[in-house]
Amino acid sequence: MADTRITLSESELPRQWYNINADSPKPPAPVLHPGTMQPIGPADLAPLFPMELILQEVSTERWIDIPDEVRDVYKLWRPTPLHRALRLEKHLQTPAKIYYKYEGVSPVGSHKPNTAVAQAYYNKKAGIRRLATETGAGQWGSALAMSCRLFGLDCTVYVVKVSYHQKPYRRLLMESYGATVHASPSDQTQAGRKVLSEHPDSPGSLGIAISEAVEDAATHSDTNYSLGSVLNHVLLHQTVIGQEAKLQLEKAGDYPDVVIGSCGGGSNLAGLSYPFIADKLSGKQPNLRVVAVEPAACPTLTRGQYLYDFGDTVGLTPLVKMYTLGHSFVPAGIHAGGLRYHGDAPSLCLLYDEKVIEAVAYHQNPVFQAAITFAQTEGIVAAPESAHAIKSAIDEALRARDEGRSRVILFNLSGHGNFDLQAYDDYLHGKLVDTEYSKAEVEQALAGLRQP
Numbered sequence: 001m002a003d004t005r006i007t008l009s010e011s012e013l014p015r016q017w018y019n020i021n022a023d024s025p026k027p028p029a030p031v032l033h034p035g036t037m038q039p040i041g042p043a044d045l046a047p048l049f050p051m052e053l054i055l056q057e058v059s060t061e062r063w064i065d066i067p068d069e070v071r072d073v074y075k076l077w078r079p080t081p082l083h084r085a086l087r088l089e090k091h092l093q094t095p096a097k098i099y100y101k102y103e104g105v106s107p108v109g110s111h112k113p114n115t116a117v118a119q120a121y122y123n124k125k126a127g128i129r130r131l132a133t134e135t136g137a138g139q140w141g142s143a144l145a146m147s148c149r150l151f152g153l154d155c156t157v158y159v160v161k162v163s164y165h166q167k168p169y170r171r172l173l174m175e176s177y178g179a180t181v182h183a184s185p186s187d188q189t190q191a192g193r194k195v196l197s198e199h200p201d202s203p204g205s206l207g208i209a210i211s212e213a214v215e216d217a218a219t220h221s222d223t224n225y226s227l228g229s230v231l232n233h234v235l236l237h238q239t240v241i242g243q244e245a246k247l248q249l250e251k252a253g254d255y256p257d258v259v260i261g262s263c264g265g266g267s268n269l270a271g272l273s274y275p276f277i278a279d280k281l282s283g284k285q286p287n288l289r290v291v292a293v294e295p296a297a298c299p300t301l302t303r304g305q306y307l308y309d310f311g312d313t314v315g316l317t318p319l320v321k322m323y324t325l326g327h328s329f330v331p332a333g334i335h336a337g338g339l340r341y342h343g344d345a346p347s348l349c350l351l352y353d354e355k356v357i358e359a360v361a362y363h364q365n366p367v368f369q370a371a372i373t374f375a376q377t378e379g380i381v382a383a384p385e386s387a388h389a390i391k392s393a394i395d396e397a398l399r400a401r402d403e404g405r406s407r408v409i410l411f412n413l414s415g416h417g418n419f420d421l422q423a424y425d426d427y428l429h430g431k432l433v434d435t436e437y438s439k440a441e442v443e444q445a446l447a448g449l450r451q452p
């Protein structure tokens with residue numbers, strides 16, 4: 001009988017992060033200054049990030065050591081378990097083997113502390129006193145709030161105003177870790193005051209919250225900025241997930257045919273898949289498939305274009321080459337708030353453009369239906385973001401059944417949904433709307449983009 005949970009000991013926790021930029025089929029496209037359209041250098045990023053993170057951002061070293069101080073904090077919940085979804089397999093009557101890596105066992109319930117802990121550590125080491133960031137649904141804000149406290153840093157989080165009022169529990173979690181939380185737009189920054197003077201009742205947006213956090217960091221010398229996805233160093237830190245999963249599957253005597261993850265900015269998918277993609281790029285596993293799962297309301301890879309665009313909504317950041325729906329595109333207010341980003345991580349976009357990885361998009365009703373099936377077989381109520389990966393894994397398993405052949409499926413259960421029960425309430429009471437993304441709005445958002 002196969003094991004239901006495959007665990008690792010503390011000593012098997014990875015000692016290095018894996019950097020895909022050492023093995024990428026093409027060198028990464030340069031990041032450009034929006035004024036000059038010339039490549040930016042480390043000095044341009046120095047007002048916002050500590051030098052060790054900037055060097056990781058541009059590194060092409062294959063392996064980067066994980067500091068002992070970071071590994072010691074990881075040990076609070078890592079290594080995370082790999083589960084064999086035996087009950088789900090049985091329910092689906094599939095010959096496929098379904099495995100999931102469960103990142104919801106972290107203290108805040110998602111994969112996000114894997115990078116938050118590392119970022120807090122490097123900032124502390126650089127003599128920074130405080131970190132500023134933004135958060136939408138609150139997953140990232142709570143991960144950074146916890147990590148800052150563990151390393152003795154102050155933390156300021158700008159929370160999109162609607163979420164601040166609609167989702168009090170994530171805010172209370174951040175405050176329990178000692179963070180200062182502002183509803184954005186706030187009166188703390190020029191950017192926030194400007195919005196408030198024009199729209200006193202503004203519900204806020206992630207774009208406005210980013211502007212506030214960046215301004216806060218740029219105008220205080222003891223404060224840096226921190227981001228929870230998209231950047232190379234964030235994806236790098238997440239590769240502990242895939243390295244552990246590889247070892248766990250080895251113990252189970254398996255190797256995946258397909259690796260699946262939901263895709264907001266790309267960090268949980270990259271974290272799980274990059275150590276496996278290394279085998280594909282080296283020719284060891286040429287047939288490995290990797291699938292990015294996105295919401296149909298924000299279909300960045302499946303419907304976007306591969307262009308230079310701003311990382312934020314307002315247009316303050318450098319320009320990065322990525323699949324994008326246009327930085328001014330505002331996706332519908334779906335429950336998987338963590339997947340509502342107009343772009344994706346540049347390294348992931350490059351792999352998609354090179355056809356190393358695939359992408360699919362689903363509407364939220366079938367996604368929640370899959371999440372319910374999962375809860376009723378495996379017992380875990382998944383985060384709405386993670387439920388996208390569940391839906392894709394179930395589809396792969398059903399295809400294996402229809403084709404009458406076995407297949408090893410691995411997906412990332414990036415977080416639990418214990419703070420997202422309103423979404424389940426809406427689904428269970430038929431209140432979830434499946435919104436199509438607006439092709440006209442995407443075309444408009446892409447039209448104005450200046451290319452080098």
Ligand SMILES: *Cc1c(COP(=O)(O)O)cnc(C)c1O
Nearest residue numbers: 229264265266267268338385415
């Ligand atoms: C933030 C989040 C995501 C999406 O972000 P990625 O950077 O694409 O991983 C997915 N799942 C959970 C649980 C999240 O909190």
